[in-house]
Amino acid sequence: MRLRLVPQETNWDIFARWKLWLGISGMLMVVAFASFMLQGLNYGIDFRGGTTIRTDAEAPVDVGAYRDALVDLELGDVSITEIFDPSFDADQHVAMIRIQAQEDQESVSAEVTQQVLVELQQVDPTLVFASVESVGPKVSGELITAAVIAVSLAIGAVLFYIWLRFEWQFALGAVLALVHDVLLTIGIFSELQIRFDLAIIAALLTIVGYSLNDTVVVFDRVRENLRRFKKAPLSEVLNRSINETLSRTFMTSVTTLLALVSLFVLGGDVIRGFVFAMIWGVIVGTYSSIFVASAVLLYLGVDRDTDEKSKAGTQFADIDA
Amino acid sequence: MLQFPAWKSVMISLVCLAGIVFTLPNGFYNRVEQANDARILLEQGQLLTPEEEAAVAGWPSWAPSGLVNLGLDLRGGAHLLVEVRVEDVYAERLEGLWPDLRDALRERRDTVGTIRRVERDPTELRVRIGNPEAMQAALEAAQGLTQPVVSLTGVTSRNYDVRAEGDELVVVMSDAEKTATDNRTMQQSLEIIRRRVDETGTREPTIQRQGTDRILIQVPGIGSAEELMAIIGQTAKLTFHEVERRVSSANEVAPGAIVLPSMDEQGIYYVLGRRPIVSGEDLVDAQPAFDQNGRPSVTFRFNPSGARKFGEYTTNNVGRLFATVLDGEVITAPQIREPITGGSGQITGNFNVEESTRLAILLRAGALPAEIEVLEQRTVGPELGQDSIDAGRIACIVAFVAVMVFMVLSYGLFGIFANIALILNVALMFAILSVMGATLTLPGIAGIVLTIGMAVDANVLVFERIREELRTSKGPARAIELGYEKALSAITDANITTFITAVILFAMGSGPVRGFAVTLGIGIVTSVFSAIFVTRMLVAWWYGRTRPKTIEV
Numbered sequence: 001m002r003l004r005l006v007p008q009e010t011n012w013d014i015f016a017r018w019k020l021w022l023g024i025s026g027m028l029m030v031v032a033f034a035s036f037m038l039q040g041l042n043y044g045i046d047f048r049g050g051t052t053i054r055t056d057a058e059a060p061v062d063v064g065a066y067r068d069a070l071v072d073l074e075l076g077d078v079s080i081t082e083i084f085d086p087s088f089d090a091d092q093h094v095a096m097i098r099i100q101a102q103e104d105q106e107s108v109s110a111e112v113t114q115q116v117l118v119e120l121q122q123v124d125p126t127l128v129f130a131s132v133e134s135v136g137p138k139v140s141g142e143l144i145t146a147a148v149i150a151v152s153l154a155i156g157a158v159l160f161y162i163w164l165r166f167e168w169q170f171a172l173g174a175v176l177a178l179v180h181d182v183l184l185t186i187g188i189f190s191e192l193q194i195r196f197d198l199a200i201i202a203a204l205l206t207i208v209g210y211s212l213n214d215t216v217v218v219f220d221r222v223r224e225n226l227r228r229f230k231k232a233p234l235s236e237v238l239n240r241s242i243n244e245t246l247s248r249t250f251m252t253s254v255t256t257l258l259a260l261v262s263l264f265v266l267g268g269d270v271i272r273g274f275v276f277a278m279i280w281g282v283i284v285g286t287y288s289s290i291f292v293a294s295a296v297l298l299y300l301g302v303d304r305d306t307d308e309k310s311k312a313g314t315q316f317a318d319i320d321a
Numbered sequence: 322m323l324q325f326p327a328w329k330s331v332m333i334s335l336v337c338l339a340g341i342v343f344t345l346p347n348g349f350y351n352r353v354e355q356a357n358d359a360r361i362l363l364e365q366g367q368l369l370t371p372e373e374e375a376a377v378a379g380w381p382s383w384a385p386s387g388l389v390n391l392g393l394d395l396r397g398g399a400h401l402l403v404e405v406r407v408e409d410v411y412a413e414r415l416e417g418l419w420p421d422l423r424d425a426l427r428e429r430r431d432t433v434g435t436i437r438r439v440e441r442d443p444t445e446l447r448v449r450i451g452n453p454e455a456m457q458a459a460l461e462a463a464q465g466l467t468q469p470v471v472s473l474t475g476v477t478s479r480n481y482d483v484r485a486e487g488d489e490l491v492v493v494m495s496d497a498e499k500t501a502t503d504n505r506t507m508q509q510s511l512e513i514i515r516r517r518v519d520e521t522g523t524r525e526p527t528i529q530r531q532g533t534d535r536i537l538i539q540v541p542g543i544g545s546a547e548e549l550m551a552i553i554g555q556t557a558k559l560t561f562h563e564v565e566r567r568v569s570s571a572n573e574v575a576p577g578a579i580v581l582p583s584m585d586e587q588g589i590y591y592v593l594g595r596r597p598i599v600s601g602e603d604l605v606d607a608q609p610a611f612d613q614n615g616r617p618s619v620t621f622r623f624n625p626s627g628a629r630k631f632g633e634y635t636t637n638n639v640g641r642l643f644a645t646v647l648d649g650e651v652i653t654a655p656q657i658r659e660p661i662t663g664g665s666g667q668i669t670g671n672f673n674v675e676e677s678t679r680l681a682i683l684l685r686a687g688a689l690p691a692e693i694e695v696l697e698q699r700t701v702g703p704e705l706g707q708d709s710i711d712a713g714r715i716a717c718i719v720a721f722v723a724v725m726v727f728m729v730l731s732y733g734l735f736g737i738f739a740n741i742a743l744i745l746n747v748a749l750m751f752a753i754l755s756v757m758g759a760t761l762t763l764p765g766i767a768g769i770v771l772t773i774g775m776a777v778d779a780n781v782l783v784f785e786r787i788r789e790e791l792r793t794s795k796g797p798a799r800a801i802e803l804g805y806e807k808a809l810s811a812i813t814d815a816n817i818t819t820f821i822t823a824v825i826l827f828a829m830g831s832g833p834v835r836g837f838a839v840t841l842g843i844g845i846v847t848s849v850f851s852a853i854f855v856t857r858m859l860v861a862w863w864y865g866r867t868r869p870k871t872i873e874v
Contacts, residue, residue, distance in 0.1 A: 002731060002733060002873070003727075003730040003731045004731075005731075008788075008792075054705065056702075056704070056705075087708065087711075087712050106694050106695060106696045107694075107695040107696055107697055107698045108698070109550075109554075109695070110550035110551050128702070130702045130704060131699070131700060131701040131702060131705050132698065132699070132700045133698070133699040133700070134695075134697065134698040134699070135696075135697045135698075136694075136695070136696045136697060138404075138696055139402065139696045139697045146830075147829075149829060150825055150826065150829035150830065153825050154822045154825045154826075157821045157822075157825060158818055158821060158822070161817065161818055161821060162818070165814055198830075198834055199764055199834065199837075201830075201834065202764055202826060202830065202834045202837045202838070205822050205825065205826050206771065206822070206837075206841065209818065209819035209821075209823065209841075210775070210819070212815070212818045212822075213778070213815040213816075213818065213819055216811065217782065217811045217814075217815055219814075220810055220811035220815075221811070224807070244789065245785075247785050247788075248781050248782055251777075251781045251785070252775070252777070252778045252781050255724045255727060255728070255774050255775075255777050255778075255781070256771065256774035256775055256778075257774070258720065258723040258724055258727060259723070259724055259770045259771060259774030260720075260770070260771065260774060262716050262719040262720040262770070263716040263720060263770045266712060267712050267716040267766075267767070268708060268709055268713070270394075270705075270709055270763060271764065271766075271767055274764060274767060275767060278767075278771065
């Protein structure tokens with residue numbers, strides 16, 4: 001007896017309410033964008049400049065005492081948060097100290113770090129610095145630019161590739177799905193105020209890759225079915241294609257999620273934000289390849305000349321790499 | 322299809338075998354690393370300690386010894402991105418030009434009139450002349466001091482641009498000369514930073530130039546970055562100056578002289594001759610020592626020319642003060658009691674032993690030609706790195722087992738084939754990472770875990786397709802064949818698009834993100850290989866042996 005995530009044969013009418021799905025996705029995108037505009041992202045030092053220090057002490061973290069110890073140093077805005085993780089030892093107490101970028105100085109100097117350590121060790125002599133990261137405003141500005149370019153470039157390159165292999169309607173559908181995924185991921189980071197740093201950009205690009213993977217598999221089947229059922233209406237072909245690939249879509253999402261969830265739970269707190277972005281992205285990406293990419297395709301329509309020379313969706317499609 | 326050509330099977334098997342062989346050293350990471358380190362010492366012709374001998378014996382020399390490099394976030398270490406203030410050198414160059422320009426203008430005093438230097442902007446040399454109508458003559462005199470430089474574009478230009486502004490003669494460095502100077506400054510800075518880092522005796526530091534004026538320094542395994550920062554960040558420019566007088570304000574007007582603060586005494590300043598008597602460039606050695614009162618100090622020795630200059634000066638100025646200046650601060654300003662002609666001396670100041678040791682290192686390595694500024698600094702302690710490795714390893718294993726169990730539950734025997742391919746896939750990934758000497762970072766581990774999840778995708782596509790084809794009641798052989806055939810375009814398209822994003826990540830990202838892109842990209846290649854070739858070969862073997870009438874996928 002095999003484990004089946006979805007019945008062997010499904011015939012769900014996914015596009016009965018396709019306008020509703022597009023509407024919901026559109027709404028979510030608006031909400032995500034509004035949250036991003038109003039609340040903004042909780043940028044990490046990669047993008048804002050400043051210093052984060054991860055402390056490790058044997059005694060429990062006393063945020064108030066830490067804060068008092070640092071007041072004299074006049075470092076401006078200092079935020080201290082305690083970090084909990086199941087992988088810590090019983091006598092391991094970790095805190096994250098974030099110091100704003102100091103004026104007239106790029107990265108924080110060795111003396112300042114040393115002073116902070118001295119002050120904190122008066123609170124707790126067992127305290128050590130597990131890591132110190134400091135990014136000056138100059139570099140953080142460049143990192144933002146590089147990140148924006150990377151995400152745009154990735155989406156652009158993908159648009160081009162899909163246009164080459166399919167047709168422009170497919171490319172547009174896939175890219176709208178990608179924009180949807182990226183926007184929703186940014187939205188949840190803004191809504192939950194999870195720290196947004198350089199690694200999250202990597203996660204975003206992976207989401208782009210993953211979501212695309214899903215979309216392309218569906219589109220590949222659409223392309224095939226368009227050739228097989230030349231007379232069937234587009235909505236029927238799309239529906240059929242999605243139903244046929246549904247089992248695979250779920251299998252892959254589940255195996256990927258299995259891997260990611262184990263990383264989320266066991267991988268430690270350093271990359272938890274990163275993994276969270278990916279888990280969210282896999283879920284959103286799976287949804288969008290069906291309800292956004294295909295719905296957009298339905299909305300745009302596909303040229304379906306029965307003329308042999310211009311079979312639907314065949315630009316370079318016979319090149320089987 | 323199910324006739325799998327023998328040569329193809331052999332090739333695939335060989336690749337898989339190579340993958341396993343080249344992955345193996347990573348299973349014995351510490352042992353192999355120590356053996357590699359010891360062998361490097363052996364090659365350098367050094368004698369080995371018994372422990373190092375044991376390390377060499379611990380891993381046979383014929384076995385592959387390539388390891389995955391652990392990134393700084395896993396091994397612990399320091400990452401610094403610094404910017405060299407290349408403009409500092411411009412001012413220094415103009416300062417060097419001033420005496421020559423002054424002499425050249427003095428020769429034409431009759432036409433040019435009085436000359437006076439106007440100090441406004443350190444990147445230009447401004448001279449006011451008495452007879453503005455004779456500016457042309459002054460310009461010619463200045464022009465005569467310039468020399469041609471050959472730039473990359475082949476257009477020859479002069480090293481200084483000379484122009485007139487009212488009654489002022491302005492000399493600035495030309496763009497071609499600036500570029501040439503920048504390059505020289507960067508070369509020197511790289512060399513000096515490399516020497517300083519090497520002096521600290523850490524293993525495999527990475528020191529490379531980035532862009533026009535930046536240097537990236539990565540030192541793995543260092544416990545405290547503060548020391549590294551202190552060593553790299555200091556210019557360590559040592560000069561000896563004549564002292565005009567001691568004052569208590571920095572705003573002292575001192576034409577032709579400089580006012581510098583004292584390092585130890587608050588509120589004390591020295592008015593010093595602008596031109597150093599001798600500078601740190603003339604040093605040949607510096608060692609930490611103790612003075613006659615038992616205080617930490619640094620002894621140094623000059624080269625012959627330095628020794629002569631210093632000897633001459635001290636002979637002529639017995640009884641006066643001279644100042645030892647380090648990076649714009651007066652360390653000491655002792656009286657010259659007798660001529661110092663031996664070419665060696667001692668710097669005493671308010672040092673502790675650590676500081677005197679560090680100062681000696683810095684003086685030996687030489688001064689940086691310009692100040693540097695730390696733009697980005699990331700240090701990770703070795704414990705945190707180890708915690709990350711441990712957490713990553715557990716997560717990998719759990720992810721692996723979970724995915725494998727799930728595959729067997731879903732696809733039975735075919736799931737086992739896919740799992741074998743998955744194991745080989747991870748082995749191949751590590752093999753490629755090791756052979757390339759690529760760096761594994763924490764996001765890189767995430768990339769591996771993600772690949773474990775996604776690697777089965779190609780197999781899932783094929784298996785689902787086979788199921789579909791079976792439903793349309795073709796024979797098993799035909800169904801398997803069609804399954805592979807028809808899933809291929811989806812597999813290629815899906816993986817090429819993901820690969821595109823990995824390439825972009827690699828090109829645009831830095832540090833850890835790049836590590837993620839590397840594992841993701843390699844993972845895509847190996848997972849496609851293992852899905853299309855390895856599983857297919859396994860299925861072909863199995864089918865050829867058992868010839869089942871029906872199959873269940």
